Amino acid sequence: MIVELGHFALILALMVALVQSSLPLWGAHRGDARLMALAGPAAGVQLVLVAAAFAALTWAFVVSDFSLAVVVSNSHTLKPMLYKVSGVWGNHEGSLLLWVLILAIYGAAVAAFGGNLPVRLKARVLAVQGLIGVAFMAFLLFTSNPFWRLAVPPLDGQDLNPLLQDPGLAFHPPFLYLGYVGLSMAFSFAVAALIEGRVDAAWGRWVRPWTLAAWIFLTIGIALGSWWAYYELGWGGFWFWDPVENASFMPWLLAAALLHSSIVVEKRESLKAWTILLAIMAFGFSLIGTFIVRSGVITSVHAFANDPERGVFILMILGFFTGGALMLFAARAGAMEARGVFSLVSRESALVANNILLAVSAFVVFIGTIWPLVGSMLLGRDLSVGEPFFNAAFSPFMVALALILPPGAMLAWKRGSLGRSLRSLIPVLVLSLALGALAFALQTGRTALGPIGLMLGAWVGFGALADLWARTGREGIAARAARLGRLPRADWGKATAHFGLGVTIFAVSAMLSWKIEDIRVVQEGETFPLGRYEVRLDRVEEVQGPNYVSTMGTMTVTRGGAFVAILRPEKRFYPVAQMPTTEAAIDYGFLRDIYLVLGDRQNSGGWAVRSYIEPFANWLWAGCILMALGGCLSLSDRRYRVAAGVRKVPAGVPAE
Incomplete structure (x- = not known):
């Protein structure tokens, strides 16, 4: 009933x-x-x-x-x-x-x-x-x-x-959907503004909190999904450029661009047409993600359905809303004339550059995601686009974004001085170069990605703190410190989110360049080296779970004879689903993770074991948390809530 x-x-x-x-x-x-x-x-x-x-x-x-x-x-x-x-x-x-x-x-x-x-x-x-x-x-x-x-x-x-x-996957979809679907609000505001034929500063102020909320949820959802992939799939990575991963990443990039462009609409009444277009495309890419997950056109471990008929229905929804909104946009483009004028060196120009880099990077991810499908349909060939393509095509845009972010955030509206912004950032530049040089001197025989990532991360992170400090004026340190606590929460949110981005940039670079990997067959009781650690496989036993059977290894990690941790990697088998899973065992640390995976039993009687040292892995999740926290701080500032500062219109009275 x-x-x-x-x-x-x-x-x-x-x-x-x-x-x-x-x-x-x-x-x-x-x-x-x-x-x-x-x-x-x-x-x-x-x-x-x-x-x-x-x-x-x-x-x-x-x-x-x-x-x-x-x-x-x-x-x-x-x-x-x-x-x-x-x-x-x-x-x-x-x-x-x-x-x-x-x-x-x-x-x-x-x-x-x-x-x-x-x-x-x-x-x-x-x-x-x-x-x-x-x-x-x-x-x-x-x-x-x-x-x-x-x-x-x-x-x-x-x-x-x-x-x-898994707990990570229990909470990952709701957060991701809160972000995906949240972008529908930006879309609805954009279409409503197009119908009215008016986009102004008030509209920019109204659409920002909804976009910010969606971006926060997307950030949390993507981070949870990445964390799940890291510890559950057993391959020691955090991002595979899987089509479904990309389907959530593209709206995140466009939502970030929309957040920044709506600031220009609110402050200067410029970039109106571009902001409306971003609102349409951000939700459009959410619908594209829905199509990828549910149509079966692209294979993924994350896919929900493989029904082409459902895919056609979603394509019809995508075509109706995105196509209809774009037609309305074309019809109303003349009504979105920009009012604010700004020079080439200004906060507005920096935000335009930010938008271009984010939008183009989203387009690059889109091309890499759909190219196998295009190759299959048009060329009749099975093509694969993997990590090398995305690293080569996507990374330069993120490097450029990281370089312009600190000085761009400190430029004045309408007409700024690049020299003044850069002078404020000289200590940050010196510190970033020093940290990069130190990392390069300490590492031996490795790629330059780690030192460069450390420099960029420090430049973005400490640049955000320098921007926050610059907002306290030019008085004594005590007076500026007191004023620091009275700054609007939106300023603190911006600095926190940008600092989190810097931490994430560094963590990604460190994990890609300084990772240690070892694959070998190990007998029970045998000890093998892993970087500066020693790992001993004590025993392997069968364990009964609530709805699975587990082959569990017990492994002791030491360093110079001193005890570090006991880890228990597993291979689980679910009889009902007739499906095995790998459960990595991880010793989480501030500077590194020790990551152990138990493989199959070999003919020699030993066990295949994959071992990793993942440097600064937890810094990646911390950076994502800081970005989401920064968004929450900004959202809590009453100036950025829905219709904050807007005249109350009496109920029942139509307002244009």
Whole structure:
């Protein structure tokens, strides 16, 4: 009965979304305050209905209701409760329902917190958001119904993909979807502004917090996915340039560009057309990511579905929203005339350069991602685009971005002085060069990537701190330190996020250049060297887990005879899914990780063992956390909340 109620609630939500997407839009066109007023309540009702449907599906997973096809395919009675719950979104149908739920949450948030928005703009934003909901709920109900019953339920389920039975993957999709779907708000604001034919400083201020929230969630989601790949897949890496990884990375890059370009719209009323285009393309690339994950056109360990018919439906959604928005953009381009004028050396010019580098780098990732598909369709050949291409094509744009970021952030609006900005950064430059030279002197026979990465990371990170210090004036140190604590949270957020980017740049370079790898066959009781450490394979034994059988090794790590850690890498086998997984054992450290992987038993009686020393691995996750924290600090500044500082428009009064 609960399942049927959930199904019925989802159908009702589709009907409410149809009302939300049509009547308020017509009311905004006619100036009818009563029709426009329907948008807010409709968004709230839609959220309640979709949440009820999601709760019903979650209940079915928790109680193991094997009359539902999706529960049979993705659950099992012996599965731990955490993975029963995460199994709700660990499949195509349930994850799509989560997508729709988050879409409804964003719409209801605008209805609840957008009281200062002009009535017409708010109605149009919610109407566009409702139209996106119509498309995805129709896709869900007609092609991917999570409430599909089986005529003859089995006694037990087929279990969730063992790779997804992990805490990192339990929380990774919700955060990623909060970012993906959050970009729909920027899209809705862009389309609403195009319909009105007006983009101004207030619009830039309204769209920024929604974009910032989406960017924060994307940052956390991508970091969680990368961390999962690092410790779960057993290959000792953190990024494989997998198509699905790229599908989340491209919107992140475009969202970062949109964040910075909206600043120019707000401060100088320039880059209007470009900012609108970025809002359209950022959400468009989120839809492209959805297509990649769910169509089966590109193979990936992260893919949810391999159904071409579903892929065609998603392509239709992509074509309708992205194509329609671009046609509207072309029709309204003349109404987005820039007002602010700025010189070549200015904060605006630096942000333009930032946008170009981020957008082109996203395009490079896109080309590398779809090129195998293009080669298969047009050339009839199986092509592979891997890490060498992305490193060679993508890295130069990030290096250029890192170089211009500190001086660009310190330039004045409209007309700046590059010499003054660089003079403020001389201590940072000296420190960065000194750190790079020290790293180059200490390493022997290795690539220059590590020292260069350290220099760039220090340049970006300490440059952000220098920018923050420069905002305290030119008085004595005590007065400037006191003023530092009174700076707006947005300034602290900007510095924290940029410092986090510097830490991430360094960590990525260090892991790629200073990593130590060892692969060998080891007998029980045998000790082998790993860098400055010694590793002994004490024993290998069979261990019974809750829903798997594990071959677990116990390995002791020492350094110069002193005990360091006991690590237990595993090879698990899930009988229900008939699938093995590798569980790496990691000793996390501030400057390095010791990373051990147990392989198969060899004919000689020994065990294949892969061992790594991963330098500064935790700095990578720390850098991502700092970037997300910086975004949260900026979002908490009331100047950047929705419609902050905008005149309150009385309810029921249309506003242009």
